[in-house]
Each structure stands twice: as C-alpha cells, then as structure tokens.
Amino acid sequence: MTDDSRALLPIALQAVAVARELITTRLPGVVTAKGDRDMATEVDYAVERAVRDHLDRETPAVGFLGEEEGTSRQGRDGLQWVLDPVDGTVNFLHGMPLCGVSLGLVRGEVPVLGVIDLPFLGSLYAAAEGHGATLNDEPIKCSGAGALEDAVVAIGDYAVGDGAGEKNRDRLAITGLLAARAQRVRMFGSAAIDLVWVAEGKIDACVMLANKPWDTAAGVVIAREAGALVADADGTPHTTGSQATIAAAPGVMDDIMALVGEATRR
Structure with a gap:
C-alpha cells in the first residue's frame, strides 16, 4: 500500500459517483428509527452497501467503517475508509438540498483523504494530504477573515x-x-x-x-x-x-x- 494517499483518490471519486447515482435517483423510502429523533432511510443503507462493495473490490487491504452498518473489515497499515452515506439525512428526508455523501480515508486517527459530493448543489469537493483541496477540480482556499x-x-x-x-x-x-x-x-x-x-x-x-x-x-x-x-x-x-x-x-x-x-x- 502506497504512503501517498492521493493514489487512492480516483477510487474514492468512483465510489462517490456510485453514491451520487443512488441519492439522486431514489426516494428516501422506508425510514428506520435509530434513536430519539435519529433515523436512516433506505437510501442511506443502499448507498453504504454499494460503496462498501465497490471499495471491497478496489481496495481489499483497506478497512471500512460506515455509519449505518459499522466496520466490515480491518485494514492493513492503519488505513480505513470512513463513510457517511447521506450526511444530512433529515434534510434529505425533507427534500432539502443540503445533504450529500462523505467519504474519508483515515490513517490511524488522522484523516488523509476526503471526497464530499453535494449532488443537489452540483458541488464535488476533494483533497489528499499535502496536495491541496478542490471544488469541481478547481483549487479552493478558506477565507481571509480576520475578525x-x-x-x-x-x-x-x-x-x-x-x-x-x-x-x-x-x-x-x-x-x-x-x-x-x-x-x-x-x-x-x-x-x-x-x-x-x-x-x-x-x-x-x-x-x-x-x-x-x-x-x-x-x-x-x-x-x-x-x-x-x-x-x-x-x-x-x-x-x-x-x-x-x-x-x-x-x-x-x-x-x-x-x-x-x-x-x-x-
């Protein structure tokens, strides 16, 4: 396994594309209660399983942790994919566009790669440690606010x-x-x-x-x-x-x- 997390960025982008297709073409479906005012939709589960299956095939040596179904495998070299299949589930359930898929790669306890797709806003963010961050393939920087x-x-x-x-x-x-x-x-x-x-x-x-x-x-x-x-x-x-x-x-x-x-x- 390479130490350059950027080498895994294309795989992460492919996985998020799988998620985007499901999020944008399916209704939320049956809602499963997870606790007090906390829930998951059918789409949450479908996205997690589809992304996990994709990553299992492409990176079998990397661990996987999903919000809905937990850890499916331990990884070598302390590497683990971490997925929120629909971040902002309540927004998604209510038809609000402020939601998306969030896929990170963690080494030990430190995130080293991230891809976040906000499909209803047309925004795809990506970053790999040491290589900057992008929005729709264009570099981005945080604000210069000073107060x-x-x-x-x-x-x-x-x-x-x-x-x-x-x-x-x-x-x-x-x-x-x-x-x-x-x-x-x-x-x-x-x-x-x-x-x-x-x-x-x-x-x-x-x-x-x-x-x-x-x-x-x-x-x-x-x-x-x-x-x-x-x-x-x-x-x-x-x-x-x-x-x-x-x-x-x-x-x-x-x-x-x-x-x-x-x-x-x-």
Missing part, C-alpha cells in the same frame, strides 16, 4: 437522545456568544457542508461539539488542505478521537477558540 465581527459561523446540530439537555447547555451558550459577536450564525444540518464551506470560504468557521468519524473525516482533510485550522475544543489538533470539531480561517481561529472555552467553562 469575528466579520465572520459567518456555522454551528452543529443540537443534541438529541440521552443527555441532550446537558449537552445542549454548552451548545446554546456558544450560540448566544456567537449571536452577540459574529456577523451571522448559521445551522445547515450537515457536518460535511459545514466543513467544506469553511474550506471554500463561503463561511469563516464552524463549531461542532461532536465528532463522529463518518461525519467529519472527509471534511476535516478538505478544510485543512484549503488552509483552515481544525482543532478539538481544547485547541489540540483534530483527530478522529477528538471530542469536538472546530474549523476556522486562521484569522478568526483564536477568537473562536476563546469563545468555545468561555461557553464550555460555564
């Missing part, structure tokens, strides 16, 4: 399920602090969109007090390769083991981290 007052900041979804009330205290505190200082606050309902829009410069930062690898692996490497900084809530570099996912243009990262620290100390 929180000039920044548009996305926040991750509020928690649901067990312990949601406690978890949402910090989320609501962050929302309040951002509302008082940032130019605007947004919630898009998709971790993949939050991260690639930071990478593209559509928004200047995103704050998610959560970190599921299928939600963030692909977007983290795309954001980093576009020049954004990505950290855990304590400021350490982000990995799949982090507790939070905070990405920002370099000029606003210090303000964002200070705000997160203030909110979570309350």
Whole structure:
C-alpha cells in the first residue's frame, strides 16, 4: 500500500459517483428509527452497501467503517475508509438540498483523504494530504477573515437522545456568544457542508461539539488542505478521537477558540 494517499483518490471519486447515482435517483423510502429523533432511510443503507462493495473490490487491504452498518473489515497499515452515506439525512428526508455523501480515508486517527459530493448543489469537493483541496477540480482556499465581527459561523446540530439537555447547555451558550459577536450564525444540518464551506470560504468557521468519524473525516482533510485550522475544543489538533470539531480561517481561529472555552467553562 502506497504512503501517498492521493493514489487512492480516483477510487474514492468512483465510489462517490456510485453514491451520487443512488441519492439522486431514489426516494428516501422506508425510514428506520435509530434513536430519539435519529433515523436512516433506505437510501442511506443502499448507498453504504454499494460503496462498501465497490471499495471491497478496489481496495481489499483497506478497512471500512460506515455509519449505518459499522466496520466490515480491518485494514492493513492503519488505513480505513470512513463513510457517511447521506450526511444530512433529515434534510434529505425533507427534500432539502443540503445533504450529500462523505467519504474519508483515515490513517490511524488522522484523516488523509476526503471526497464530499453535494449532488443537489452540483458541488464535488476533494483533497489528499499535502496536495491541496478542490471544488469541481478547481483549487479552493478558506477565507481571509480576520475578525469575528466579520465572520459567518456555522454551528452543529443540537443534541438529541440521552443527555441532550446537558449537552445542549454548552451548545446554546456558544450560540448566544456567537449571536452577540459574529456577523451571522448559521445551522445547515450537515457536518460535511459545514466543513467544506469553511474550506471554500463561503463561511469563516464552524463549531461542532461532536465528532463522529463518518461525519467529519472527509471534511476535516478538505478544510485543512484549503488552509483552515481544525482543532478539538481544547485547541489540540483534530483527530478522529477528538471530542469536538472546530474549523476556522486562521484569522478568526483564536477568537473562536476563546469563545468555545468561555461557553464550555460555564
């Protein structure tokens, strides 16, 4: 297995094309409840199985982890594909275009390759460690914002399920602090969109007090390769083991981290 993750980018793009076809040609179908206000559609499962089968054939030495059906195999050299078959399932279920497929490649706990396709927006993002990030094959860079007052900041979804009330205290505190200082606050309902829009410069930062690898692996490497900084809530570099996912243009990262620290100390 090559150490150059870029060599696997064509395979990742092929896998995401398989997913795109399913997402854009099928209705959500039967909805399966996974917990309190958490669900998966027939399309989530169909995409995961189709992408897993494709990657099994093309990269049998690489492990695979999917959101819906878990780990299908362990990989050699610490490499693992990580897939969210439909990131933004609730948006997809309600006919909103803010959803897509997110496929990352992780070495150990560090994302090294990512492809995110937002098929209803016509946007295909890709990045490999050390080789920059692209949108529809054109290079992208994060914004040059230098002050929180000039920044548009996305926040991750509020928690649901067990312990949601406690978890949402910090989320609501962050929302309040951002509302008082940032130019605007947004919630898009998709971790993949939050991260690639930071990478593209559509928004200047995103704050998610959560970190599921299928939600963030692909977007983290795309954001980093576009020049954004990505950290855990304590400021350490982000990995799949982090507790939070905070990405920002370099000029606003210090303000964002200070705000997160203030909110979570309350």
